Amino acid sequence: MEEVKKDQNAASRRSFLKTSAIAASAFMIVPRHVLGGKGFLAPSDRLIVAGVGAGGKGKSDIAAFAKSGKADIGFLCDVDDRSAADSRKAFPKAKYYKDWREMYDKEHKNFDAVSVSTPDHNHAIITYHAMQLGKHVYVQKPLTHDIYEARLLTEAAKKYKVVTQMGNQGASNDGTRLLSEWYDAGEIGDVHTVYCWTNRPVWPQGIQWPTGKADIPKELDWNLWLGTAPQKDYVDKLVPFNWRGWWDYGTGALGDMGCHLVEAPFRVLDIRYAKDVQASVGSVYVDSFKQGFFPESCPPSSHITLTFPKTAKTKGDITLHWMDGGIQPERPVELKADEPWGGEEGNGTLFIGTKGKMYASTYSDAPTLLPKERTKEVKAKQKWARVPGGAGGHYAQWVEGCIAGYGKTELSSSFEIAGPLTEALLMANLAVRGHALKGGKKKYTWDNDNMKVTNFDEANQFVKRQYREGWELKA
Template identity: 40%
Template sequence: MTSLSRRRFLQSSALLASSTWAPNLLLGEDKPLSQLNIAAIGCGGKGRSDISEISPGNRMIALCDVDHQRAGDAFNSYPDARQFFDYREMFAEMADQIDVVTVSTPDHMHFPIAVEAIRHGKPLMVQKPLTNNIWETRQLGEYARKKGVLTVMGNQGATTSGTRLLREWIEAGLIGDVTEVHYWTNRPIWPQGPGLEFPSEPVPDYLKWDLWQGSVATDRPYSPRIHPFAWRGFWDYGCGALGDIGCHSFNSAFWALDLNGDFVVEASKVSPFDENIAPKRSTITYDFPAKGDRAAVKIIWQDGVGDPNTDKEFLRPPGIPKDLKLPSDFGQVFVGTEGVIYVPDAYCSATPQAFPKELMTKARKIERVYPRVIGGPTQELCQAVRGDGPAPVSNFVDHAGPLTEMVLVGNLAVRLGKKIDWDSDQMKARGLPEVDAYLKRKYRAGWEPELV
């Protein structure tokens, strides 16, 4: 084991050993709760799978969604849970009964809902990205810290065994110093690029369109081409392919290589886009300086990739076998001075592979350091609330916030077409004051944030 690996190994082991095992914050005592009362905000699509993940061992008492048709399956599955359109009404009527909150709405509504949950002192899971603008991301982390609320972001990779195995391999020096990490995806799989049309239609009676738009100042008429899925391509509502998948993919490098801090990012090969809609394709390169005993590392992100095995524009990562067929949806490769680690998905849910193949013999002898999580981020949060485990890895303060910020600065490089030298402490782009206009959204009247 190298001196770098040994030091990081000991630091990480000490960190886990000293982690505060959360007391039962709900009762103010240390004995565990057998069941927690869960309120889910956003119940269709990803919200439905989040409910399925958190419900075992717990009790669903409130279901809130602006679209009661899409929420219908959840409503039918949990008939005893109270149903709401407006999360503010839910908190006003039931806050004293709720133990944990899940937020699985479009990205633009993560912040106001999370603020309301934290204001009421409720542990919560918010889907990725934490928010879709940088000011909100920073404020949410600071607010959670101020209120002492347990939090987690819904990037499943932070809880997978593969992510923990990959970090153990890297810290043990399996591939030497990591110098590059490559990520790719076929996203977007929804409409993106300029010239798209979103014809308006009458708002159906099962949908509260005004609540769906929420804090966004741009007043757009309802279109079924925006809700329930194509909103991801809008800068206002989502944040394109990078925002959708970046918090999943980047998580592995962010955690294993300690990428919290300053970096330089530049976009290239960017297809056309406009002030409303993100591009269909881009390549984004991050450069992180050396930190402590960790070497400088380059992160290369490619989205809009068709088949990486035949796409002439695709930059194939070095070090992997030439005959290795790469998956078209997601993939990641860590390039080191002594080998590479390959993972054929975005979440490290698959077991990592090391090349040259002889490294796998060494990999099998590497000691397990990090505890495995069963049940994903929502169950990781519930375990912490009960006092059965440490605070989640991807909490807003130390992990999810800085990780989301890294992703969103990449989008700024796309939108401005300029290299960004990011000053994390100051939340500024050095020498580029024009970036400031993109850091915080303009809020719709009545939706201005109040973090008190």
């Protein structure tokens, strides 16, 4: 049976790649209304969405697109029938697939856009092939698993002229815009240091890969779930959530919360690509006296420091600290003794300027000037248009953008913004993973144009990983 499944998967790959090549060339000679490609809309002027990853965050994403009032869920795709059950019930008319390649192959004329909400390691390959077919894309954070993939998708959005959005809803919140207006008004002076922190991970990390082999649930296609990742035996409790703590599939605490917390500094300070990064990581005790570090798993905690070059909105370089595993920056002296410190659920972003400080919680919620009483006193002029519905409107904004067409509207987290943001977070993860390498505990200098570490070549293996045979991603 295993050989039959391999043959079927190989046939599916061949068929998909053939169809992709035909469809890509056809855009040059066949009208869009025939193919349903770039910018194509159904006659009713409604967006037809195909959801790849129908459970977990995908479930809420798909529901939010439908709630926008201008999108129909035409297709659902999930490798696990258990995860897809609720979405299939909510959208009974949506045709269901397990293999996204088969769905693209058979249905690419029948949908306009794709929502991708899978484990991190399969984001890029699913998204890139959708873009090649001229489909607009919404992708859960982090945009990709690797730095190379983030750059590839950023460039592909321009090449294929599709409307893009990453699923970091806080980018559409009022809070990040208010922080920008305070900063532009000079309320805290020139920012030189930023702290971002989270209580994540809230899943197992810093542990050894489980021993023993478990039975694959009948509802799960394990081969499709692995996708680009190395071939391994199925283990219990990895699916549907705990994959986040393993480098083969996830990107740890940074991947889960970094896009939500670091987005505000990117917007407020107009930063893009880091020039160097260094990290220190926590370890675990494998017995009463011996510390252990397991390179396959993300560490239980880390403190990472990124340096970004001076921008038009700063007078010098910006130092950005990332802390996870419950580590937080020092309590600001401007807070009174009985005032609570730390963002909602242990997440926050703190800006330190030459004249003052400001901070916010998850999704840039509850923006606050320090001392806190200044928050009510300061009335900054509104410079940035608000997104209707804030974080909830993040989905409708993408739907409206797709209907309008490429380049017609501004989105909060298009790949032009989300790509560099994701690259910065993955640069931080590169420094974390470097701890497993001999001589790897150092500050890494970064050549952005060539996407490589210049002072420790061994770390460049984390810029672009080796894909499983048959699942390669190539530009």
